[in-house]
Amino acid sequence: MKTLSFAWRYLWARPLSAALNVLLLSLGLASITFLLLVGHQLSTAFDRDLAGIDVVVGAKGSPMQLILSGVLHLDVPPGNVPLAAVRALEKNPLVARLIPISLGDNFQGYRIVGTSHDYIRHYQATLAQGALWTAPMQVVLGATTARKLGAALGNTFVGTHGLGTGGHAHGDSTYTVVGILAPSGSVLDRLILTDTASVWKVHEDYTAVDAEDRKIMEEEREITMALVQYKTPMAALTFPRYVNTSTEMQAAAPALEISRLLNMLGLGTDVLRAFAGVLLLTAGLSVFIALWSAVRERRADLALLRMLGAPPAKVAALLLCEALWLGLLAAVLGLALGQGFAAALGWFLQLDNSLLIGGLVWPPELAVVPALALGVSLGAALLPALGAYRVSVLELLQSR
Amino acid sequence: MIQTRGLTYCYPGGPALVFPDVDVPQGAVLLLSGPSGCGKSTWLALVAGLVAPASGALTVADQPLAALKKIAADAWRARAIGFLPQKLHLSAALTVQQNLALAQWAAGQPEDAVRIQAALQSLGVQELAGRKPGQLSGGQAQRVALARAVLLQPQVILADEPTASLDDEAAADAVGLLLSTAKTHHATLVIATHDARIATLIPAGIDGQIGFQPLRLLRKQL
Numbered sequence: 183m184k185t186l187s188f189a190w191r192y193l194w195a196r197p198l199s200a201a202l203n204v205l206l207l208s209l210g211l212a213s214i215t216f217l218l219l220v221g222h223q224l225s226t227a228f229d230r231d232l233a234g235i236d237v238v239v240g241a242k243g244s245p246m247q248l249i250l251s252g253v254l255h256l257d258v259p260p261g262n263v264p265l266a267a268v269r270a271l272e273k274n275p276l277v278a279r280l281i282p283i284s285l286g287d288n289f290q291g292y293r294i295v296g297t298s299h300d301y302i303r304h305y306q307a308t309l310a311q312g313a314l315w316t317a318p319m320q321v322v323l324g325a326t327t328a329r330k331l332g333a334a335l336g337n338t339f340v341g342t343h344g345l346g347t348g349g350h351a352h353g354d355s356t357y358t359v360v361g362i363l364a365p366s367g368s369v370l371d372r373l374i375l376t377d378t379a380s381v382w383k384v385h386e387d388y389t390a391v392d393a394e395d396r397k398i399m400e401e402e403r404e405i406t407m408a409l410v411q412y413k414t415p416m417a418a419l420t421f422p423r424y425v426n427t428s429t430e431m432q433a434a435a436p437a438l439e440i441s442r443l444l445n446m447l448g449l450g451t452d453v454l455r456a457f458a459g460v461l462l463l464t465a466g467l468s469v470f471i472a473l474w475s476a477v478r479e480r481r482a483d484l485a486l487l488r489m490l491g492a493p494p495a496k497v498a499a500l501l502l503c504e505a506l507w508l509g510l511l512a513a514v515l516g517l518a519l520g521q522g523f524a525a526a527l528g529w530f531l532q533l534d535n536s537l538l539i540g541g542l543v544w545p546p547e548l549a550v551v552p553a554l555a556l557g558v559s560l561g562a563a564l565l566p567a568l569g570a571y572r573v574s575v576l577e578l579l580q581s582r
Numbered sequence: 583m584i585q586t587r588g589l590t591y592c593y594p595g596g597p598a599l600v601f602p603d604v605d606v607p608q609g610a611v612l613l614l615s616g617p618s619g620c621g622k623s624t625w626l627a628l629v630a631g632l633v634a635p636a637s638g639a640l641t642v643a644d645q646p647l648a649a650l651k652k653i654a655a656d657a658w659r660a661r662a663i664g665f666l667p668q669k670l671h672l673s674a675a676l677t678v679q680q681n682l683a684l685a686q687w688a689a690g691q692p693e694d695a696v697r698i699q700a701a702l703q704s705l706g707v708q709e710l711a712g713r714k715p716g717q718l719s720g721g722q723a724q725r726v727a728l729a730r731a732v733l734l735q736p737q738v739i740l741a742d743e744p745t746a747s748l749d750d751e752a753a754a755d756a757v758g759l760l761l762s763t764a765k766t767h768h769a770t771l772v773i774a775t776h777d778a779r780i781a782t783l784i785p786a787g788i789d790g791q792i793g794f795q796p797l798r799l800l801r802k803q804l
Contacts, residue, residue: 184687188676195675486671489630490730491660492688493653575632578667579623579742 185496189503192476199472200508206468207512207555208519210461215520215551217454220527222545228254228444231369232436234304236418239263239271239425240407245434246443252283252407253436255293255369259285262404263431271408271425276417279304281409284381287341292327294341294357294374296381296405304409305368311335312361318379322361326371333359341384355384378405466558469508473501473566477573484570485578498571505563506556513555517548583608584629584738584770589638591624598636601625606770608737611761611784614774622774626740629772630663631655643737643770660689664731664769666760668743670723672715678702678726679711685730701729704766705759720748724756728763738770739763745777757783 193200231254240248243260250257272280281304284296295301299314302322312335314322323333337359343350357376365371386399410433412418418435425433477484487497525541589601599621606612614622627633628640631647632655640647643662650658672681682698702708705725715723724744731739741760745753757773757780764771773780 184683184693188680188684188687191675191680192673195673482667482669483671483673486665486667487684487688488656489632489659489663489665489667490685490688491656491690493656496688496690575630576623576627578671579626 185499185503186507189500190507192480192500193504193507196472196476199475203465203469203472203508204511204515207462207465207508207558208515210458210465210558211512211516211551211555212519212523213454213458213461214554215517215548216523216527217451217458218545218547218550219520219524219541219543220539221451222547223524223539223543224447227369227539228440230367232440234411235409235436236412237410237422237425237433237435238407239268239410239431239433242430242432245432246439248407248432248434249436249439250443251285252409253369255295255373259406262406263408265403265405267429267431268405268408271410271429271431274421274424276413276421277410278413279411282378282405283407283409284378284404285406286381287343287384289339289341289357289374290331292324292331292372292374294321294376294381296376296378298378301409302363302370302375305366305370307363307366307368307370310362310364312359314361315375315377315380316360318377318383319355319357320360321357321374321376321380322363323359324371324373324375325363325365327374328359328362333362335359335362355387462554462558465512466562469505469559469562470565473505473563474569476504477501477566477569481573482578484573485575488573488575489578494571494573497573498567501567501570502560502563505559505567509555509557509559510552512559513552516555517551520551583641583643584612584772585639585641586628587639589625589628589640590636591621591628591633592636599624601628601638606772608770609765609768611764611771611773613781613784614772615776615778615781617776622776623742626742626772626774629738630665630740631659657690660691661734662737664734664736664739666724666727666731666739666741666744668746670715670727672718672723672727672730674715677712677714678707678718681715681726682730682733685733689734691734697733701733702726704732705729705763721752721755725759728759732763732767732769735767736769738772739767741771741773743775743777744773745775745780750779753777753779754783 235253238248238252240252240259241261241263247257247260251259268280268282271277279300281300282297283301285293287294302314309322310325312322323331327333338356340356357374357380363370382400382403386396389399412421422433422435425431484497487500488494521541524539524543528540531539584604584606586601586604588603590598591601592598601621604612614625616622624633628635629642631642631650645658645662647655672678673684676684679695679698682701683693686693686698699708699711702711705728707722707725707729710718710722710726715726718726739760744756744760748756760771760773761784
């Protein structure tokens, strides 16, 4: 303990050098913390939101866009598909369950999703207040949506056309909040859920010019996409090909598309990781230079310790403990900064109601941060510590 | 006591030094003089057990040094030898109290604040315990360094050039302080110096208890 205590005092005898070294190490570690946190939370969000969805059927276009818009609610959908075609698919013997998704409107940036109760059951979400909808124009709010909007049961609102703010308001179609979900940690938290019929009603009321027109529209009803669960894993071999070749729709496998997405993101992540590595290497060199200078400056002091009876290993341990302090301080500061960066990103993204990324998450892989901090600082201290170990008392005696 | 017989030391790739035999009884003063490069520092290092002689026998504080292994030599040196370097090497990062605690740490002993206070008090600098070395005068710093040297009650005090760069009055004070401290602790005092004034400052046979033995080292090679 005394060794740590003396090392601390020696370290802060050069406060500027110590502070700069801690800062430099911390920045490298913060970058790594940030990458680990974002990677972990993205991967958890993808795993959670994609679980149990074998394939997504929607309009032809980009399959990744279909997944991003329909499952993760991050993008606009490529278009709509006829309800009749989807109902036909529902009867396919390979399909165990089909959940309809209808997009098109939002309220203050939160997507209004027309669907069935199966969608809520799929994510095993539970109600915190109220009940599920029993009729069109009743909505259930996700936990985050309700919290951010400050909404309560019985509140009413009108949706806005489009998936972003600033669209035309459907002033004559009022939604009523009948339920609020408990936080599930899934995509449902940031959605407004209603019956599929609500979405049809809003748009038919808005566009139908007369009863005849409305009847035609009812016959040509569409949904945006369907989330499909297979009865058997073998269906993956034939079902997508069947949809893609025999219908006007496309089938996109979430696992495949997310894997493509992660590969694309991987390049950016690799660049950031390399940048963090360069920062850490620079910090390691800086620690080395600082400790090496400290040994040179304090050569006589260290020799005196030998004269006072300290074994060489004890003198070297003093230097290593200085590096240990640098590493510990940098690890704490780096983790705090990394969490801060992630929280800032989370705050920024939540403005757009997109991915749920935030700070104050402690995945086990973060253990690599203190390990790196200690590895870099102690590694950088090895040569200076060896110098301290070999310090010659004769030099002290002969220095005049 | 210090006793040497046939002591020689070889620098790697350098000349071998031959030292005269010495017998210094406990409580006596040995004045080690000679020009720069004659081997005074090497002799101090040999006596402190920091380097091993090429040949010869050396007994310090009743301990034959040849019998000591390296780690044991460190522990022995911490107990038996007090050292006052020319440049005092008080750590600027630490207070006076902490500088003495550092000496206890180096010796592998737990911090003993009472003992530190007693050592500072014996040199009349107890009120400086909380100050940093940068806040001390030259004389105060030397007293603190001497308190550090006698902190662990050594049997031998090695003082390396204690009067270098001091004026006559300060040099007399420094030597007087060394002599009285050694006497208080009943320690053998070795003063290595090339300062000719010191010989005049140490009276032979001070109050009949401390013998004064001058030893002039001249470089002799094998």
